[in-house]
Amino acid sequence: MASPDKTVAFIGLGVMGYPMALNLRKGLSRDYTLLVCDVVPDAVSRFQKDAEGKGPVEVVKNGFEAVTRANMVVTMLPDGSVVKKVYLDPSTGALAGAEASIKSSPQKKIIMECGTIETATILEVAKATESSSVSSSLTFVDAPVSGGPMGAQDGSLTFMVGTNNKEIFPTVKSTLAHMGKEDSVFLCGDVGAGTGFKIINNYLSAITSLAASEALNIGVKMGLDPKLLTDVINVSGGQCWVTSKSNPVPGVQQNVPSSRDYEGGFRIELCHKVLKMGSELAENVGARTVLDKPTLAAFEEAKNDSRYRGKDARVVYKWLNEGERK
Secondary structure, eight states, rough: OOOGGGGEEOOOOOHHHHHHHHHHHHHTTTEEEEEEESOOOHHHHHHHTTTTSSOEEEEEEHHHHHHHHOOEEEEEOSHHHHHHHHHOOOOTTHHHHHHHHHSSOOOEEEEEEESSHHHHHHHHHHHHHHHHGGGGGGEEEEEEEEEHHHHHTOOOOEEEEESSSGGGGHHHHEEEEEEEEEEEEEEEEEEHHHHHHHHHHHHHHHHHHHHHHHHHHHHHHTTTHHHHHHHHHHHHOOOOHHHHHSSTTTTTTTTSGGGGOOOOOOOOOHHHHHHHHHHHHHHHHTTOSSSSHHHHHHHHHHHHHHTTTTTTTGGHHHHHHOOOOO
16 A cells, blocks of 8 residues: 555546546656545546556545545535535544544645635635644645636646645645646635635636627627637737637637537536625625626526526527527
8 A cells, every 4th residue: 555645635526526637647656646536436437447557546435535545635526515524524524534544643634625615615624624633734725726627638727726834835736737737826825715716717707708708699690700700809809718718609619618519618507606606705805796697697597598508608609699689
């Protein structure tokens, strides 16, 4: 069995987590063991097959087992309730496992959540970590990502790191750099800051997705060539990530969700969720907003239509194009 300092654990092999973990395995040297864990057995089996020949991969059952065997645990979880279970469950959670293993064999450990999770949950896990009996040897990090499934697959994700122990950032960065660009791993501040950065980024991205879709739909309805219109926008003042990297008009760009029936991207339901998180954050800090409510209403209507449900968020273009002006 590999030593904990030569072992990294990854929990959560979903749409984002699976390619992230695969890139992590590819990036780690072969003297490192990667532990994987997921509630879906098929995902674990498929991962083991895809990772063959890239270095040791072993399966663990839960956060408790992961942190007892690894000094670095990375999680990519879908929501706050799952985060609490993986980290705080008294029997199977990572915190309980860290307390048990550090007491029996003192060593420094890092536990790190990379999903977009409610700030309250992130702070709850951080507080529990700092209140634990092994807090001097255990650091909790929030490091949410930006880049979507395509960024996860090609290893170009951006990570926004929040930690109260700044000394461990180089170690965190070296791990995350296997899944993203090294110069796109940012230390944003204390625990919770990473999540704040991500929520604000998602807020802007969601609103831009609707704005870009509206603009391009105007052009299409006018009979303009959407590809040429996109080319002009992308060298002009309207350029944005949506028009340049994930154009919402089918056929304008290759290998983007809109050109494969809006499959394989950032689902519209998730986009609605993260925009709502941004709207709530604005309310909590007393920031005036104008665009969040109408954009939320648009995504709400689109996601509840069976034609667009489960599709990439840029399907709002199709929703606009196929709808009538009210």
